[in-house]
Amino acid sequence: MIAEIKTLTAYKNCEKTLQNAIPCVGIGLHGGQKVRMTLKPAPVGHGIVFKRVDVTDKDNLVPVSYETVVDTRMCTCVGNKDGVTVGTIEHLMAALAGFGITNILIELNGAEVPVMDGSAMDFVTLIECAGIVKQDAPLKAVKILKDVSFEDENGAGVCLYPSEKDLSIDFMIDFKQSRVIGRQEYSIVLTERTFKDSVAYARTFGFAQEVEMLRAMGLGRGGSLDNVVVVEGDMVLNKEGLRSENEFVVHKTLDAVGDLYQLGMPIIGCFSGVKSGHMHTNALLRKLMADKSAYEIVNADDYEESLFQSRKASA
Ligand SMILES: [Zn+2]
Structure with missing residues (x-):
């Protein structure tokens, strides 16, 4: 399989895959x-696809797309026509987005991506150990042409709007029930460097009083202080404390990076999230892709070229 993967660097921005296969358990x-x-590793045009190796009597391939997302209540879950699903994909998706991996086959023997430490750090390490190769195809990107937004009845919402840069993200959360979280804001321009250094470390979080409720729903069974920041009142229950004061909003940013990558290619534009979650981001992508005047698929190389020329012209 690896031999089939042609590597070339004719394009500045190319599709990418892994150099080698790499396993993990969690x-x-x-x-x-x-x-x-x-x-x-996977060939050009393959996209991001999960394979449930424990499923043998049905279609066990689950491609990732904004259209294959079937559940967003507690995590992002994708599924195929046979009802075969893979849950909690968002932190792995964020790491793939961070490195710009466009083609990958992810084999699993269960219905959920391992949570690891609740952040994307272990996925970053795995991808770096496997190595990344450029492939012989130009990278495509989704360029946002006009504002698209989605808001729920509680005032939580998301928006994508045009920008001449790489994807930039603004996030705001406001948890009045806990002073340890409170109101936090975070902004970042997404690059491989910024993702790895400033976003990947942030762990998922939850409230102690939610744990019993989740378990009654059959959810959260693998959650522990090893992989979730647990907040009770104004306290963090994890002995080691927080990795940064704003770890909560940085994790929400990480989730947004992963969920936006359901498009399978980078976005040229700005994303803004206010108290939003997985459901909002997926609804936004569906709305964006349903409106052909709101975006265009561009060649990332051509885009950089024209940006360079317009900068030269305006200089
Ligand atoms: Zn998360």
């Missing part, structure tokens, strides 16, 4: 089961 956050996952 537990599912919601199911609590042990899962073995192997990240594998």
Whole structure:
């Protein structure tokens, strides 16, 4: 399989895959089961596809797309026509977005991506160990042409709007029930460097009083202080404390990076999230893609070229 993958650097911005396959083992956050996952190289045009190797009597391939998202209540879950699903994909998706991996086969022997430490750090390490190769195809990007937004009845919302830069993200959260979280804002221009250094470390979080409720729903069974920042009142229950004061809003940014990558290619534009979650981001992508006047698919190389020329002209 690896031999089939042609590598070339004719394009400045190319599709990318892994150099080698790499396995890991962890537990599912919601199911609590042990899962073995192997990240594998894939050819140009393949996209991001999960393969449930434990499923043999149905179609076990689940491609990732904004259209294959079937559940966004507690995590982002994708599924195929046979009802085969893969849950908690968002932190792995964020790491793939961070490195610009466009083609990958992710084999799993369970229904959930392992949660690891609740952040994207282990996925970053796995991808770096596997190595990244450029492929012989130009990278496509979704360029935002006009404002598109989605808001719910509680005032939580998301928006994408045009910008001449790489994807930039603004996020705001406001948890009045806990002073340890409170109101936090975060902004970042997404690049491989900024993702790895400033976003990947942030862990998922939850409230102690939610744990019993989630378990009654059959969710959160794998959650523990090893992989979730647990907040009770104004306190963080994890002995080691927070990795940064604003770890909460940085994690929400990480989730947004992962969820936006359901498009399978980078976005040229700005994203803004206010108290939003997985459902909002997916609804926004569906709305964006349903309006052909709101975006165009551009060649990332051509785009950089024209940007360079317009900068020269205005200088
Ligand atoms: Zn998350």
